[in-house]
Amino acid sequence: MSDEFSRIERYFAPLAGAEGLGLKDDAALFRPPVGRELILTVDQMNEGVHFLPNDAPDLVARKLLRRNLSDLAAMGAEPLGYLLTTALPKSVSEDWLRLFAEGLRADQEEFGIKLFGGDSSSSLTQISLTATLIGHVAPAAALRRDGASPGDEIWVTGTIGDAALGLRARRGELQNVPAFLIERSLLPTPRLNLELANVASATIDISDGLVQDLGHICKASGVDAVLYSHLVPASPEAASFGDTMLEARLTDGDDYELLVTVPPEKTGALIAACGTLQITKIGKLERGTGKVEVWDRAGKTLQFSRPGWSHF
């Protein structure tokens, strides 16, 4: 593999915005948009944890950006740019790097963002990647986790559990999995630009699992939730696996759909804000202290072995 500096010059400098100063300086220089608040978020992709060694490098790059873009979406922010760190073992090939940079470029164009800077380094064994995303939002318009109230409805965008089944296929744990589910697990779609600022009482993106991420809203807002498992939207491809995969679908992360709570009188505004994007009511909030109950169609409480993904 090429050394750090030729790597930066060849693969990353062409991706840099003016803020990156050609990636020749120690840091990025950035004039924040006047009268806006900034949103800063950082997420990792570590080999063997967040991606598999044989995953296509361009998709690893795009998922790295999209996981962070999803965090911006959950705050109601517009993306501007990002910082990137790469820690690569010697075994990484030029081809891997070239494809990785192509993936970054593809999503920079898709989401209108630029590389502001970063740090390129080595690691002894696995690949470690981080992206720090910078976004902006109107003053006091940022969506939060702590604004939900008893009586609010729980809604979710898109379909839930596709990535969980796709991941199992990629790991060889599940057979006959449609390509759509594998693609959903490799390349999520951040739900940006939904304009939920005066609509949602709380939002979170589903990265750790529906039940657990709903729990984060409940704890932050001081409410309990009842989630109706039969209302949780499945894609036709995921539905074909039936209830055998229900726990996986509800407790595995990586769908990067938005979980939104709204007071009932704002249901219409929520549906309007989502336009052609599927949005489904899946439960309700009650007085409480952060507990999530999952009910099936018959009103029976379901018990899962864990609510979602947590790094030990």
Add this chain to the structure above:
Amino acid sequence: MSDEFSRIERYFAPLAGAEGLGLKDDAALFRPPVGRELILTVDQMNEGVHFLPNDAPDLVARKLLRRNLSDLAAMGAEPLGYLLTTALPKSVSEDWLRLFAEGLRADQEEFGIKLFGGDSSSSLTQISLTATLIGHVAPAAALRRDGASPGDEIWVTGTIGDAALGLRARRGELQNVPAFLIERSLLPTPRLNLELANVASATIDISDGLVQDLGHICKASGVDAVLYSHLVPASPEAASFGDTMLEARLTDGDDYELLVTVPPEKTGALIAACGTLQITKIGKLERGTGKVEVWDRAGKTLQFSRPGWSHF
């Protein structure tokens, strides 16, 4: 080790500023200082590459922050806060985490910065850490690498090569190394608050090695440099090793001193700006294309096996 969420709550939430929203949200919410430009920088500390497995966790934390603070210093910026990512293998103990967090707290207090947010994850083998630092600077006052001109003088703060010798001691490659040198390698001092905005023509912090980092200024500015090896300031502790360690001192990084170029008429202003901090003239810039020559006392050109540290 505790799981991700109790880890965040126990060790990291107490370090968070208001921008961190209690580390309960997807991202940090940050109101940029009015009329200032932002400086963003990110650096990594990977186990086995940037620190040794037995290094004290509090010093690892502090060096992680200080390497980034040094990048802010090289741009003339004031620090505000940081985002942190941790990727930890299962083998990491609660004690390691507690000490790591104590190190963060110590340097937050020392440098007046707060934790804005981050991401906590697992890794299969080594510890990987990143910090994204956010700083600010007056408009158009950021120091750059590309402003140096032929005729400028080359100056450096502090003493050079202490960390190189300290690292060799920590690796068991060099014997009878004074504790001062080991401390310099574990806990560098970022040279913040020097007010070089209308003084320096270019600046860089020495992280990859004096010769190589000078080369970065030369390439960015389109000049050549002559560096006088006998003028490069050594601490008494480093000087005791004599010329046998000269190449290591000049080509190893991690000192985090500032390399500053100034037009001769600004020499006085530079010395005044440095106050009680040692600052030493070590060379001059000439017309050229980015080349660095190192001369000894007799005017003989020294050849080194490499100009500095580069990740393969």
